Amino acid sequence: MAKKIKDPGIGLSSDKLAKRFISSDGSFNIKHINRRTSISRSYDYLISISWLKFFCWVFLGYVFVNSVFAIIYVSIGISAITVPTGSLFGDFLKAFFFSAQTVTTVGYGAMAPKGVVFGVISSIEALVGLLSFSFITGLLYGRFSKPKSSIKFSKKMVLREHNGNDCIMFRLMSRSTNVMIRPKAEVTLALSQQTEGAKYVNNFYNLKLERSQITYLPTTWTIVHPITETSPLAEFKREDFSKLHGEVLILISYYDESFTQEVHQVHSYVLNDIKIDEAFVPAFHYDDEGFTVLDHDKISETKVYNSEK
Numbered sequence: 001m002a003k004k005i006k007d008p009g010i011g012l013s014s015d016k017l018a019k020r021f022i023s024s025d026g027s028f029n030i031k032h033i034n035r036r037t038s039i040s041r042s043y044d045y046l047i048s049i050s051w052l053k054f055f056c057w058v059f060l061g062y063v064f065v066n067s068v069f070a071i072i073y074v075s076i077g078i079s080a081i082t083v084p085t086g087s088l089f090g091d092f093l094k095a096f097f098f099s100a101q102t103v104t105t106v107g108y109g110a111m112a113p114k115g116v117v118f119g120v121i122s123s124i125e126a127l128v129g130l131l132s133f134s135f136i137t138g139l140l141y142g143r144f145s146k147p148k149s150s151i152k153f154s155k156k157m158v159l160r161e162h163n164g165n166d167c168i169m170f171r172l173m174s175r176s177t178n179v180m181i182r183p184k185a186e187v188t189l190a191l192s193q194q195t196e197g198a199k200y201v202n203n204f205y206n207l208k209l210e211r212s213q214i215t216y217l218p219t220t221w222t223i224v225h226p227i228t229e230t231s232p233l234a235e236f237k238r239e240d241f242s243k244l245h246g247e248v249l250i251l252i253s254y255y256d257e258s259f260t261q262e263v264h265q266v267h268s269y270v271l272n273d274i275k276i277d278e279a280f281v282p283a284f285h286y287d288d289e290g291f292t293v294l295d296h297d298k299i300s301e302t303k304v305y306n307s308e309k
Helices: 039-048 051-076 088-103 116-145 238-243
Strands: 151-153 158-162 165-174 180-194 200-206 220-226 246-256 261-270 278-280 284-286 292-294 302-304
Touching: 039 116, 051 088, 051 116, 088 116, 151 261, 158 278, 165 246, 180 220
Parallel strands: none
Antiparallel strands: 151 165, 158 165, 165 220, 180 200, 180 246, 246 261, 278 302, 284 292
16 A cells, blocks of 8 residues: 655645646746746846847847947937937947947947046946946856756656566666766655545655666666555556546756766656556667767657567
């Protein structure tokens, strides 16, 4: 008989239409409303988004700052910087280029401010530029130094016979060439079930693994949960898995040499996506010189499992 465990932090209440707790990218599937923003949260956002989004925000900020100061220069009178073109758009472009030279402290010498007012404004802009680039430098350092796990999970989980028992399995590997030191796995099953009062509640179970920790991981690791009599899945038949409103929650921890500290990554699979009677194909082989060749594209590749072979 499987023993329930305490709520790991997800919450006991559920709903018939409740979605999975953890998305496929490892983020928690939660919508935030009425959340107050602050500069510190902006920093967290900017160091966690993709590189493409990050550089888009940097470019937009650069254009915005230069545009604001260009409008100020044109409003005061661009004649104090350079000869007017007679066109509002042409004057704006010249003011924009002067602003870009000022904010980056390049100063080619073709344009220079004349008068106290323009000198004060350009000095303020130079200060804004120094602070902005210092902030961007700090963001770049934060993005590179922030500990990030590099685990790649198989896209699916399989169910097949193994050592005389039905087992559910999934596979993982490192995206980088760094060897994962002492990786360990903690797997929890969350089942959303209807009670007598027509309410849905979450029940949590710890899934015992064939091996929950290894010494190091240079290739792949197939994590196996045998469905024995103590498993919470033992009371269900194979064909019932697709009807269950359940999710396998995974926490992987390991020591990363690049960051010299322990890093973590979460992932999940939903029970109705299990592939029955399929087995993972080997993701590595040995070449003619005896080296181990690891194929990252095969992490999710499976084949039909035949228990008679």
